Amino acid sequence: MQGFFKVLGPVGALVLLAAGCGGGAAPTATRASQPTATRPAAAAATATPAATRPPTPTPGKAKPAGRVVTAQPDLGREFVVPYKAQSGSDEPHHQAMYDSILVADEAGNVISELAEGFTVSADGLTWTFKWRKGPLFHDGTAITAKDGEYSQRLFTATGNFSAGNVGRSLESVTAVDDSTLIFKMKSPYPLLPRFLSQIVGFVIPKAYHERVGEDEFTKNPVGSGAFKLVNRQPGNRWEFEAFDRYWKDGPFIQSLVLRIIPEAATRMAALKAGEVDLITGVGAQTELEEIRRDSKLYALEVPGGGRTNISFDAFYWNPNTPWRIKEVRQAGNYAVDKKAIADKFWGGKTVPHLIHTSPYTWGWDDRLRDYIYPYDPEKAKQLLRQAGFPNGFDTTLEFHGHPTIPAMEDVLQFVAAQLTAVGIRTKLFPVEHGIEVGKFFEGTAEWDMHMYAGSVAEDPRGVAQFFLASRKHGKNYSTYTDDWVDERLAAMLSEVDDKKARALWFDIVKRGLEEAFYIELPAPSSYYGVNKRLADWYRTKARPYLHNYEYMKLVAP
Amino acid sequence: MQETIATQLKSPGRRRLTMAWAGVRRLPILPSAILGIVVFCAIFAPLLTPYDTSTPDTGALRQPPFWLQGGTMSHPLGADQLGRDILTRVVFGARISLLVSVIAVFVAGTAGSTIGMVAGYFGGRIDTLLMRLVDGMLALPYMLLALVIVAVLGASLGNVIFVIALVLWASYARIIRGEVLSLKEREYIALARVAGASPWRIIATHIFPNVVNTIIVLATLQMGTVILFEAALSFLGMGVPPPTPTWGGMVAEGRRFLSTAWWLSTFPGLAILVTVLAANLFGDWLRDHLDPLRQQV
C-alpha cells in the first residue's frame, strides 16, 4: 500500500523501500565534512540557542568541479515553488535549490540550518528561532527571518499540505526582526522542529516572490540552497549549477542533474553504463547482487527507510469479519514467515517495524522486541480453531502494482500464499492505486486487507492520529481502532514532556502488538546504487529522500 | 417470386466460401502445428504438469533451467522470483492468453464488422455518425479507456478482455466498411435491392458472405495483436492481476530480472513470439488463399 503517507508523497513513498544487506560494499571514502552543529534541545523545556557552523565559507573554499547525474523513478509533484510540494518524493529537486529553517543530521536528529537554534517557552506554546547571519539567496540578497515568515505564510495559505499538521495548531508566525522568527501555537506541538526540517521549512525570497508572482517565479526562480536551477523539463530532467556564494563549505560539484527514468531495468542499465552516478529505488536482492558484482559500483544503504505492514480494512466496513476477532489477527501474524521475507526478498537487512515505530524512529523501545510474533503455523491453526474457524475462511488482500518497488508485488503474493497455507484463504483483490486511496480514506473499501508499503515516519506522532484514531472523529486512514487507544493518543499528542509522551506511546504500541492491529512485516533498508567516482557522503538515516547534495563530492572530478 | 430470383443469382461470396473450406485442407504445416500445440496446452494444462501456478517455493527462487548450473529437471525451464515452476506457468499461460485473445477478437470482430457493414451499406447520416465514432475511438489513447475500466469496474481477466475488445472493434469497422462501400455498387446487390429484399437480408445473405474472408483474416492477424496488447497492459500495470499466469504478465513481471535471471521473462516471451508468429503466418496464408484480389492476380 504505497504512499498512504501523504507526508511522504503518494508515488514517491515507494522509492524508499529497498533491500539487501548493505554497507559493507561501500568503499571507505572520505566522508564529506559533517556539520558541527550541536543538536537543538529537545522540545521539552527552554533551550539555549545552539551555536553552529560558521556562517561564511571557510577561507580557501574549494572550487566546485564535475557533474553528478542521479536517476530516480519519479520526482512527485514537480512544482518549482516549495510551498505546494509535499515531503517525500517531491523533495529532491527542492533540496537542491532551497535551504530550510532546520535540517536533519546523519543520525536523523533535527539540527540547525537557516535558523541557528531555537528556544521554546515552558508552556510549549511559543517557539523562538534565532536566524543565522550570512546565507544569501541566489540573487545575492540576504536571507532573513522575514523571508522565513513569508514562506511559512505561503505554506499555510496554500492549504498545504504537509503544513496542515502544523497549521492545525499554529496561531501565528511572526518575524519580529531580521534575525528572530516566532511561532505561537494554539496547543503544545512538540513536532514543530521536525516539520521545519522537512519540506515545510524551505525558504524563498519574500521581495522577489512578492514582486514577480508565482508564475514568473516558476519560470525564473531564486532559491536559497546550494544549487541554482538552470534548466527544467518537467517529468524528464532538472539541471542545476553550483551557487558560488553558498554559505556552507559545499557544494563540491559544479553541476547536478536529476533525471527521471521510470523503468527499473533501464535505471540499472544507465548506472552500469556509467551514464548516471546514482540511482534510487534499488529494491530487490537481485539488484543489490548485480551492483556488487560490478567493480565500478557500490550499494549505499540508508538504514531503516522502509516500512511494510498489512492492515485489516474489513475492520471498519464489515462488522461480521473474522478479522474483528483478536485470535484471528494473531493467527495471521503467526502465519507469516518474516525471516523468509527478510532473507529471500529484502536480502536480510531489515529492522522490525511495529505500529509505526522502528529503531530508527522516535518512540522506539527495545522491550518491544519481546512482542514480535514468531513464525508458527501450527499456533496459527490452533488460534483459528479456538476462534471458531477450524476449516479456515476466505478473505481478500488488496493488490496494485508497485512500479517503483516491484519486489513488493512478490512479497504480497508470498504473504497471500502463506496465509492460505494455514487456512486463511487469501485471494488478491486488484484495485488501481488512486481508487484504493480514495476508498480507503472514505471508508468504502471492499477488500479485507491491504499492504502498506512506504517510508517510515521519522516521528510516529506525526502520523499516529491518521492511522490509529477512530474514524468516528472524521475520515482518516485507520483500520483497527478502539476507545482505549483514542484516549491515550489524544493525551500523548499534546504531551510536552518527552518522557511522558514516550511512556504513553509505549503503551499504545504494546497494546497494538498484543491486539495485533496489523500483520507486521520486516522493514527493509533503502539503497542507492552508486558509481564509485562519487564518494560516500553525508546521508540521513530513515530519510532516503534527503540527498544532501551540497555534501556530494567526486573522487576525481 | 421476386425473392427467388434474387437468391437464385448465385453471389460470388458463396462460391468463395466453399473454396475457403476446400483450402482449409491444405493448411501450412508449421504454423498450424504450433497453434495446435498451444491449443493442446490450453485445454490439457492441468494434466501436463505436477505443479500449480501460484504456490511459492522459497527453496527454488529464480532456479535456472536444467541445462545451466544449479538447474534440475524438477523445474526444466527454471523457477520464477517466487519459486514457481516456469514451464507450468507457461503451459497454463497458454490457456489464459488464448482465452483472452479468442474472446476479445470474437467480441471485437462481431461488433466491429456489424457496425462496419451497417455504416457501409446504409451510408448517409448513419455512416457519418458511425465513422466519426470510429475516428474518435481510434484517436482516444487506449490507456485512458483501460484505466477508466480498471478504475470503475476493477481489474480482472474479464475486464482486460473487455478493454481489448473495446479498443479493437474500431479497426474492424473501418476496414469492413471500406469493403462494403465497393461491394454495394455490384450488380447482384443492386438486383437484390430491385427484387425488394430488405436491407438486413441483403447484408446477411449478400454482404456478409463477401466480407467474411476479410473478417477471418483480420481475426487471425489480431490474435497476435491481442497477446501483445495484453503484455503492454501488464507492463503498464493494467493487465490480468497475479497470480493468474498470462504470458504477457510473466514477461512484464520478469523483466526486472533480465540481467540476473533471464529465464523468467524469456521463456514466456518466446511463447508469445512463436505463437504470434504462427498466428501471423497462418493469417497471411489465409489471406493469400481467401483474398479475392489475390486470386485474380
Next chain:
Amino acid sequence: MKLYILRRLAQMVLTLLVITIVVFVLSRMTGDPLALMMPQDARPEDFAAIRQKLGLDKPVVVQYFMYLGGVARGDFGKSYKFGEPAAGLVLQRVPNTAQLTFSAILVGVLLGLPVGILSAVKRDSLFDRFGKAIALVGQAAPTFWVGIMLILFFSVRWRLLPTSGQGDWHHIILPAITLGIYPVAGIARLTRSAMLDVLDREFIKVVRIKGAPELNVILKHALRNAAIPVVTFLGVTVGALLSGTVVTETVFAWPGIGKLTVDAILFRDFPMVQAAVFVSALFFLLINFAVDIVYLYVDPRISYR
C-alpha cells in the same frame, strides 16, 4: 472537391468536440483527484478549499463549459502535478514524440522496403519465404522486452549507444528500432505485392527490352510506381504508432506525450489529461485527414461523398 475537404474539416471539429466530452467524462469517472493530492492529515475544510480553487466543486456540466471556454482561448488549465499550464507542457513534448514516431517509420522503411523488394524480385525463392518470417518477428515480440534487451546488449554490454533519455542522434537509435520493427512486416508485405503488380505491367517489359540495367528497372521504374500504396500505409501507421509510443517512451525514458498522458491519468491530473488527449487526437485526425486526401488523388475510384 473543395466542398468535400471543407466537410471533412467540419466533421473533424465535431469529432474533436465529441472527444473533449468523452475525455472529460471518462477522466472524472476515474475518481477524485484530491484522494491522491491531499496530505493524509488534511481536514474537510482543506479539501473544500482545494476543491473550490480547482473549480471541482461546480456541477460537471458547468465545469465542462468552463473548460471548453478555456480551450477556445487555448487555455487548458494548470497541471495539478507540475503547476504550469498543461497545454505548454504538452506542446513542449510534441516534437519529441514526432521525432520518435518518424524515426521509427524510417527504421520500418529501411528494413521493410528491401525485404519487400527482394521478395518480389526473387519470388518464391527461399528468401521470399524466410524474409517474411523474419520481418514478422518484429511484430511478434513484446515491445518492452525488445527494448530492454537492446539496452542490455547495445548499451551495457557493448557500450555502443546510450541507454535512455534525450540528447544527440545516438539517443534515438534504440527507441526508434524498438518502435520501428513493428511495421516492418506490413511494409515488406505491401511492397512485395505492389512490386509484383508493377513488375508484371507492360511498361516494365518495354523498359527491360530497351536494355536498361535490372537494378535500374527495379529501383527507378518499378519502385516508384509501387510506392503509392506503401506511402498510404505509412500514413495509417504513423497514427497507430503515435498512440502506441507509451511503452517505448517508458522503457527509454523518452520525454514524449504518451508517458505524459499515462502519468496524468494515474495522477488524476485532469487538465493535463484533457490537454494531452486533445493534442494527440488532433494529430491523429490531421494525419488521417491527410491520408484521405492523398487517397483522393491516388485512387480516383473512391467517390468523395
